[in-house]
Structures are given as C-alpha cells and as structure tokens.
Amino acid sequence: MTNALEFVILGLSHRTAPLDVREQLAVSPDELAERLRLLRELPGIAETALLSTCNRVEIYAAVSDRAAAFTALQGHLNTQVAPIAGDRDVHHLIEPHLYRRHGRAAIHHLFRVAASLDSMVVGEPQILGQVKDAFKNGADAGTTGPTLDSCFARAFRVARRIRRETGIGTQPVSVSSVAVDLVRRVFAGFAGRKVLVIGAGEMSALAARSMASEGASIVVTNRTRARAEALAQEHGFGVADFGELEKALAATDVVITSTGARQPILDRARLQRVQRARRFAPIVIVDIAVPRDVEPAASEIEGVFLWDIDDLQKETASHLEGRMREAEQAENVVEEEVVRFLGTVRGQAVGPTIKALRERFSELGRSHAERARSRAGITDPKVAVEFDRMADALINELLHAPQVALKKAAAVDDADVLAGAVQRLFDLPIAAEAQVESDDDADDADDDEVKKNP
Amino acid sequence: MNPAALALAQIGAYGLASGLYLGLFLGGGQRLAGWACFLFLLGFAAHLGDIGIGCFDARHPLSSTSEALSFVGWLLAGGFLLASLRNRLATTGAFAAPTVLVFVLLARVLPDSGARAGGSGLATIHILLSTAGEALFALAAVLALIYIVQERRLKRKDFTGLRDGAAPLETLDRLSRLCVLIGFPIFTLAITTGAVLVARLGLLRSGKDIRAEYLFAVVSWFAYGALIIARRSAGWQGRRAAWLTVSGFAAALLVLVGYFLRRLS
Numbered sequence: 001m002t003n004a005l006e007f008v009i010l011g012l013s014h015r016t017a018p019l020d021v022r023e024q025l026a027v028s029p030d031e032l033a034e035r036l037r038l039l040r041e042l043p044g045i046a047e048t049a050l051l052s053t054c055n056r057v058e059i060y061a062a063v064s065d066r067a068a069a070f071t072a073l074q075g076h077l078n079t080q081v082a083p084i085a086g087d088r089d090v091h092h093l094i095e096p097h098l099y100r101r102h103g104r105a106a107i108h109h110l111f112r113v114a115a116s117l118d119s120m121v122v123g124e125p126q127i128l129g130q131v132k133d134a135f136k137n138g139a140d141a142g143t144t145g146p147t148l149d150s151c152f153a154r155a156f157r158v159a160r161r162i163r164r165e166t167g168i169g170t171q172p173v174s175v176s177s178v179a180v181d182l183v184r185r186v187f188a189g190f191a192g193r194k195v196l197v198i199g200a201g202e203m204s205a206l207a208a209r210s211m212a213s214e215g216a217s218i219v220v221t222n223r224t225r226a227r228a229e230a231l232a233q234e235h236g237f238g239v240a241d242f243g244e245l246e247k248a249l250a251a252t253d254v255v256i257t258s259t260g261a262r263q264p265i266l267d268r269a270r271l272q273r274v275q276r277a278r279r280f281a282p283i284v285i286v287d288i289a290v291p292r293d294v295e296p297a298a299s300e301i302e303g304v305f306l307w308d309i310d311d312l313q314k315e316t317a318s319h320l321e322g323r324m325r326e327a328e329q330a331e332n333v334v335e336e337e338v339v340r341f342l343g344t345v346r347g348q349a350v351g352p353t354i355k356a357l358r359e360r361f362s363e364l365g366r367s368h369a370e371r372a373r374s375r376a377g378i379t380d381p382k383v384a385v386e387f388d389r390m391a392d393a394l395i396n397e398l399l400h401a402p403q404v405a406l407k408k409a410a411a412v413d414d415a416d417v418l419a420g421a422v423q424r425l426f427d428l429p430i431a432a433e434a435q436v437e438s439d440d441d442a443d444d445a446d447d448d449e450v451k452k453n454p
Numbered sequence: 455m456n457p458a459a460l461a462l463a464q465i466g467a468y469g470l471a472s473g474l475y476l477g478l479f480l481g482g483g484q485r486l487a488g489w490a491c492f493l494f495l496l497g498f499a500a501h502l503g504d505i506g507i508g509c510f511d512a513r514h515p516l517s518s519t520s521e522a523l524s525f526v527g528w529l530l531a532g533g534f535l536l537a538s539l540r541n542r543l544a545t546t547g548a549f550a551a552p553t554v555l556v557f558v559l560l561a562r563v564l565p566d567s568g569a570r571a572g573g574s575g576l577a578t579i580h581i582l583l584s585t586a587g588e589a590l591f592a593l594a595a596v597l598a599l600i601y602i603v604q605e606r607r608l609k610r611k612d613f614t615g616l617r618d619g620a621a622p623l624e625t626l627d628r629l630s631r632l633c634v635l636i637g638f639p640i641f642t643l644a645i646t647t648g649a650v651l652v653a654r655l656g657l658l659r660s661g662k663d664i665r666a667e668y669l670f671a672v673v674s675w676f677a678y679g680a681l682i683i684a685r686r687s688a689g690w691q692g693r694r695a696a697w698l699t700v701s702g703f704a705a706a707l708l709v710l711v712g713y714f715l716r717r718l719s
Contacts, residue, residue, distance in 0.1 A: 165485075185608055188624045279689040282623060299609060303692055311611050318613075 004349075005046050005147045006066055009101040009109055010073045011058030014120050017097035024081050025094065027052040035080075036141040042072040047145035049138030049152070051113075053130050055120050060110065060134075062147035070100055107151060107341060111334045114155040115162045116169065123168040123323045128159045150345070158337045165333065168326040171319035175312045176207040178319065179286045182312070183211070183254050186284050186305055191215030193253045196240065198265070200227040201258035203288055208256055209235055221248060223259070249274045255285040257293040267295040275301050288312065346410040353419040354403055356428040361399055365391035457511075460504040461562065467497030468531075468555040475547030487544040494551055498531045501558070515585065516578050520561045522585045527557030529589040530596075537629055545604075545620040549596045557592075576647055576654075583644035588706055590637030591678070595703030597630035598696035605693055627691055630699055638678050641706075645675055667712035670705050677702030 012022065027035055027050060039048045039059060047062035059077075063069035077098075078090045101109045112118045114131045135152040138144040144152075163169055172181050187193060193216040197204045200222045208218045218237040222228035225242065232239045240248040245265075249255065259265060266285070271294075275283070280303040287294045287308045299306035369391040373384055402422065409418040422428065474490035505528060508514060508521060515525035534550040537543055543550075605623055607613070621629075648671070681698045684690040690698070 182613075184622060185604075185613075185620065186623045188622045188628070280692065280694070281689070282692055302694075305608055307611065315613060 005062040005064055006102055007106045007147055007151050008061050008063050008066055008069060009058055009106045010061075010070060010077075010098060011051075011056060012094070012097040012099065013056035013058070013118065015118070016099055017094075021094060021097050022055070022057060025052075025057040025077060026054075027057065032137055033141050036138060036143045039073070039076060040141075040143040042069070042076060044069040044072060047138075047148045048143045049134050049148055051131060051134035053127070056113070056118075058113070060106075060138075060148060060151075062145060066102055074098065104338060104342060107154075108334065108338050110151060110155045111158045111337060112331075114159040115330055115334060116159070117162075117327055117330055117334065121173060122327050123173075125169050128156070131159075132156065154337065154341050158334060161337070162330045162333050166326040166330050168323055168330050171322055173316055173319050173323065175288070175309070175316055176203055176210065178312050178315050179207045179256065179288070179307075180210050182286070182307055182315070183284050186282050187253060189214065193217070194219070194251055195254040195256065196221065196248055196252040197231075197237070198222070198245070198255065198257040198293065199259035199289065200224075200231045201288070204256040204258045205231055205235055207286070208237065211254065212237070216254070219248065219252075221245060223261075246270065246274055246277075249283075250277045253283060255283065257285065257287050258289045259293050261289070261293060262291060264291075264295045265293050266298060268297045268301065271295075271298045271304060272301055275303055278303070286312070343410065346415040347407070349415050350406040350410045350419050353422055353428060354406055357402065357422060357426060358395075358399060360426055360428060361395045362392070365395045457504060457507050460500050460507065464497045464500035464504060465555070465558060465562075467493045467500060468551055468558060471497060471547065472551040472555055475545070475551045479545045479548035490547055490551070491538075491544070494531070494547065495535070497554075498528070498535060501528045501531065516581050522581055523557055524561035526585050526589040526592070527554045527561065529586070530554050530557065530593055533589070533593050533633075543621045543625075546597070546600050546626070549600050550593075553592060553596050576651055580644060580647040580651055583640050583647060587637050587641030587644050588710065590633045590640065591674070591703050591706050594630045594633035594637065594699050597626050597633065598699035598703075601626040601630065601696040602693065602700070605696075623692065627695065630696065631685060631691075634678055634681060634699060634702075638675075638682060641675060641678065645671055667709040670708040670712060674702055674705035674709060677705055 012025065014022070032050065032052075036048060036050060039045060039050065039061070044063045044065040045061050046064060049060045051058045051060070059073055061069060061073065074091075074095070077094060081094055082090050109118070110131075114128055116123050116125070116127045119127050131152070135144065135148070138148065172178050183190075190211045191214065193211070195208055195211050195216045195218045197208045197218060197220045200220065208216075208220075212218050212235070218235070219240045220228045220232045220237050221240040221242045222231075223242050225239070228239050228242075231237065249266075249271075255266075257266070282303045282305065284305045285294055285298075285307070287306065290309060292308055294306055294308075296306070296308075298304055366388060369387040373387050378384060378387070406415070406418055406422065409415045471490045471493035474486045474493065478486040478490060501524070505515065505521075505525060513521050515521050530550065531554045534543070534547070534554070538546075600621075601623055604620065604626070608623070648668075652668070677698060681690075681695060681702060684698065685695055
C-alpha cells in the first residue's frame with residue numbers, strides 16, 4: 001500500500017536527554033499552535049501532534065515518506081534550537097538524544113507513554129492528561145487526522161485499562177504523599193479537619209498543603225514565631241503560639257512535626273495529658289524530624305497513631321516495589337493491546353480488498369448468468385432468480401478460500417503483501433486510505449533508539 | 455428455580471467471596487476485591503431468590519427461626535453492600551462475608567421450628583423486631599471488630615491489607631455507631647413485645663420457664679444503652695466504643711445460642 005500513511009515519533013525524554021537539552025526544546029502553550037502549523041507544513045507530514053512536558057518533547061506524525069519526514073522533523077527541531085545554541089553545532093547538540101520510532105515500535109511507545117510506563121515516576125497520573133492535551137491541541141489546530149485519531153484513541157483506552165486492571169497508580173511514592181495516605185487510614189477525609197504543623201520545614205508544609213487542598217485547616221507553630229508566620233503567609237496557613245502547644249494539640253486531629261530540636265518536644269507524659277483532655281479521640285502524629293520530635297513510647301497511648309520518618313520511608317519503598325511489580329503486568333497489557341490494535345488495522349487494510357474482490361466476481365457472475373438466460377431464451381422470472389442464485393453460490397464457494405487467507409494474513413504480518421498480490425492479480429481498484437503501517441522492519445525501530453543520556 | 459440449587463449457589467458464592475475477602479485482608483492484590491464483590495453480589499442475588507421463592511412457598515422470614523436467621527443474614531449482606539457504595543469497605547468483607555455465611559449455614563443446619571408460640575400478630579411483630587435488631591447489632595459488631603483489628607495494625611505500623619479497600623477507622627466507627635443508634639430502639643421494642651408475650655402466655659407465673667435468653671436480652675439491651683450514653687455524654691469513640699459494641703453483641707448472640715440450644719434439645 002504505497003499511499004498509506006505511517007505513524008512515526010521523533011522525540012527525546014528524561015531517559016535520553018539531560019534537563020538542559022530538554023528545556024531548549026520545550027514548547028510553551030502560547031507557541032504550540034504556531035509550532036503545529038509549521039510541522040504540518042513540512043514535506044511528507046500529513047498529520048501531527050506535539051507533546052511537551054518537563055520530562056519529554058515528542059512529535060507524533062502520520063507520514064507518507066518516513067525517511068524524508070524524520071529529516072524534515074529534525075531540521076525543524078534544529079531550527080528551534082538554533083537561536084539559543086550560540087556557537088554550538090545545533091545538529092550535534094540534540095541528535096545524540098533523539099529517538100525515532102515508526103510502525104509497531106511507535107504504537108508501543110505511545111501506549112507506554114500514555115500509560116505512564118515511560119515516566120520518571122512510573123504510574124504518575126499526570127501524563128495521561130498531558131497526552132490527551134497534546135492530542136486535543138493537535139485536533140484544535142486541525143493538524144490531526146484518521147491515523148493519529150485511531151492511535152491516540154487506542155492509547156487512551158490502553159492507559160485506562162491499565163489503571164483499571166493493575167495497581168500501578170494506586171499507591172503514593174513520595175514521603176509527603178505517603179504521610180497524607182496514612183492519615184487517610186484513620187480519618188475518612190480532610191474536610192473540616194484541624195492540622196497542626198510544628199516547625200517550619202518545607203516537607204511538612206508540602207504534606208499540609210496537600211491536606212489543605214482537601215479542606216483541612218492548617219495552623220503552624222514554631223519556636224521562632226517569625227519563621228512560622230513566614231511559612232503561614234507563604235501557604236495561607238494560620239499561626240499558633242509555641243508556648244501554648246498543648247492547647248493547640250488538644251484541638252488538633254493531625255500533627256506534622258519537623259523541628260530541629262535535639263530532644264523530643266512531645267514526650268509520653270505530655271501527650272497523655274493532651275489525650276485525656278481530648279477524651280482519647282484519635283490523633284495522628286507524623287514525625288518527620290531527625291532526631292525525632294515525639295517520644296516513641298507515646299504511640300502506646302490510647303488514640304495516638306504515631307509514625308516517624310523511617311515508617312514513611314519503609315512505606316514509600318514498599319509502594320515503589322509494588323508499582324514496579326504492577327508495571328510488569330502493565331507491560332504485558334501494552335504488548336497485548338499493540339498486537340490487537342495492529343490486528344484491527346491490518347483487518348481494516350484487507351477489508352477494501354475483500355470488498356472489491358467480491359464486487360468484481362459478483363458482477364462477472366451476474367452478467368454471465370444474464371447472458372446464459374438470454375441465449376437459452378428463458379423468460380420465466382422464477383427460473384431467472386434460480387440462475388442468479390446459482391451464480392452467487394458459485395462465487396461464494398470460489399471466494400471462500402481467498403477471503404479466509406486474507407483474513408488470516410491480517411492476523412499476522414502478511415496482509416499488505418497478500419492484499420497487494422490479490423489487487424494486482426484481479427486488477428482491483430482500491431482507494432488509498434490512511435492507516436497505521438506495520439511493516440516488518442518496524443521492529444528495527446528499536447535499533448534507532450538513541451544513545452543514552454551522556 | 456429449584457430452592458436447593460439456590461441454597462447451594464448462595465452458600466458457594468458467599469463461601470468463595472469470604473475466601474477472597476480474607477485473602478485481600480491478608481495483603482492479597484486489589485484484583486481480589488473485584489472478584490470477591492462479584493461473588494458476594496451473586497450470593498446476595500441467590501439469597502434474595504431463595505427468600506422470594508420461600509415467600510410463595512409459605513416459608514416467609516417470619517414463619518420459622520431458620521427463615522428468620524436466613525433473613526438476618528440477607529439483611530446483613532444488604533447492609534454491607536449498601537455501606538460499600540459510599541465507603542471503602544473491601545477489606546471489611548473479610549468479616550462481613552463469613553458472618554453472612556454463618557447465618558445462612560445456621561439457617562440450613564438448625565431444625566425448622568415451625569410457627570412461633572402463639573402465632574399471634576404480636577409474636578410476628580416480636581420476631582420481626584428481634585430479627586432486625588439482631589441484624590443491626592451484628593453489623594455494628596462486625597464493624598467494631600474490624601476497627602479493633604485495623605487499629606491494632608496501624609498502631610503496630612503493619613500496613614498489610616490496609617493499602618487498598620480498607621475503610622478508615624473513622625468510617626468504621628461512624629457506621630458502627632449508626633447501626634447501634636438505629637438498632638437500639640428496634641431492639642427495645644422487641645424486648646417490650648417479648649415481655650408482653652411472656653406475660654400473656656403466663657410463662658413467668660410458675661417461675662419454671664425463666665430462660666437464660668431473657669437475661670441475655672436484657673444484658674444486651676443495657677450494654678447498647680450504656681454505649682449510646684457513653685458516646686453521647688463521655689465522648690467515647692474508637693477502641694473503647696468498639697469493645698463495648700462487641701460485648702453487647704456477644705450478649706445478644708447468647709440470646710440466639712440459648713434459643714437454638716433449647717430448640718435442638
């Protein structure tokens with residue numbers, strides 16, 4: 001199928017390029033429409049979309065001539081980098097970091113990216129939204145078409161399936177989000193919850209901010225009040241007097257503490273007093289200070305749930321391990337979906353050939369039946385119908401084996417060769433249709449995988 | 455449909471769901487949750503079918519103790535499914551599903567007691583109220599038991615089985631309190647109607663027919679009453695409330711056990 005379009009990807013990511021190279025190629029939302037227009041005008045590019053995140057810049061395209069398209073796309077990237085490259089050789093600046101994918105490998109890559117298997121933090125949820133935005137921007141700019149439509153639609157489906165069938169994104173993997181997750185084991189939500197941050201550490205602020213975004217009210221306290229006020233002002237939190245710590249604790253559901261104190265600021269006796277005042281209502285204390293701010297024995301007090309930095313890190317490591325296990329399963333899903341998708345595409349490729357073959361034979365059969373009827377002088381409509389039926393039955397018998405062979409070829413990789421042969425043998429008129437090429441040499445695309453991060 | 459096949463289907467489905475929920479509770483993958491829920495739903499549907507057919511066959515929930523017990527199990531299953539719609543309760547199934555299974559099995563194993571004493575309208579109301587009250591207390595106790603186990607795990611920093619599908623302690627406490635709050639007035643009415651029945655039948659007049667379950671019923675009523683007061687006035691929640699809920703149900707359970715032992719003898 002010489003007129004068919006092929007799906008290709010040219011790009012670089014955190015796996016192949018350092019940040020200083022990635023930031024030179026990053027595309028801001030303001031210039032996206034113009035960049036898409038420029039890409040679409042390149043020779044051989046029929047459809048295109050562009051993904052630019054902090055971890056990757058990738059151009060997706062449906063092309064009629066792969067080699068020419070890759071050259072044009074790289075030329076485009078060189079042009080973008082040139083103004084900021086200074087004296088450096090633009091080509092050699094980005095070439096070592098680029099990867100090129102086409103056919104099966106391109107589909108496989110897109111599915112992995114959308115499913116967050118190629119992300120820096122495997123399983124992070126933002127990438128699917130970013131890929132969706134990239135496709136939507138292309139659609140809005142009028143640079144996408146049937147090939148990209150089908151590839152992206154399937155990529156979104158695969159990503160959703162992986163989210164649904166594996167636990168790849170279910171567990172948080174940063175210390176602050178694990179802290180938030182553990183608090184959720186005790187409390188049903190953060191709405192109306194009171195959180196006390198002791199100390200002015202950035203990590204506590206990060207966890208507190210996440211709780212605040214879900215409706216918790218945050219109060220900061222610190223030995224140096226000015227630092228508490230600075231942190232509170234930066235994040236929109238309240239401030240409590242460090243001298244009235246017990247009073248603040250009595251009104252609190254969650255405590256995040258990270259002071260630089262050498263001795264525990266919350267010992268067992270103090271927390272016992274606080275809990276008595278609270279009628280032993282549950283209180284979660286996340287102690288991320290080293291040395292610890294809370295005496296470990298305080299965890300024995302009724303209603304106190306105390307976790308320190310070691311607990312959080314152990315949980316984080318366990319979540320990461322879990323994600324990697326789930327990622328293996330997700331890779332299998334991607335493989336399965338790539339095969340299924342290519343099967344569908346190949347099936348679509350033989351469809352027009354089968355249709356044209358049937359029409360050609362049907363036309364021949366009916367005209368010969370018509371001629372036979374007139375030679376024999378048959379005018380009875382009942383007999384005429386029988387003649388047509390006989391012709392149809394004969395054609396069905398004749399075409400059964402070729403049709404089955406074409407469909408079987410669609411399930412493997414011979415569809416184009418066999419469909420092309422049938423078209424030539426029977427001189428079938430087939431309209432050129434956009435589709436994803438899946439030629440045998442597509443697997444070689446892995447060889448184009450470029451050079452790792454120097 | 456054949457009632458025996460339905461009974462087999464519900465026992466099989468609840469049994470398998472119990473196993474899967476238990477696997478999930480012990481740290482099995484999240485995929486178990488989906489299958490467990492599906493099987494539990496299947497058991498619930500078969501259970502409903504069984505009760506429905508029974509109603510046409512004069513085996514309605516108020517016709518005998520076995521049928522009432524089966525109905526309690528079904529109410530428990532329904533309550534669990536209803537609560538699961540709004541809360542993460544997948545691991546809670548490790549307790550809820552086996553409890554339902556026990557009720558269903560007891561209903562099958564125990565001899566059919568036939569129509570209740572007196573067979574009057576009051577007796578019917580008494581059975582209905584007792585059944586509903588016991589079901590709610592059973593659900594409250596299951597939730598309280600899960601609270602105790604989960605709280606212990608969190609205190610020990612053992613997060614196995616708590617990562618996916620585990621309800622937060624606060625949710626367990628809230629649902630358990632809700633069950634007791636609804637169950638208590640129902641159980642109060644059950645005790646009142648029971649007392650009227652006993653008086654009407656003159657069982658206490660001779661002093662020979664004073665049964666242990668009367669005492670347990672009163673103990674159970676006091677335990678739940680105390681729990682409600684403790685929650686309201688002393689602000690009891692969490693572990694203390696959970697233990698009292700479980701103790702109250704233990705007393706309520708003894709009412710049932712006493713009743714069945716007497717039936718079996």
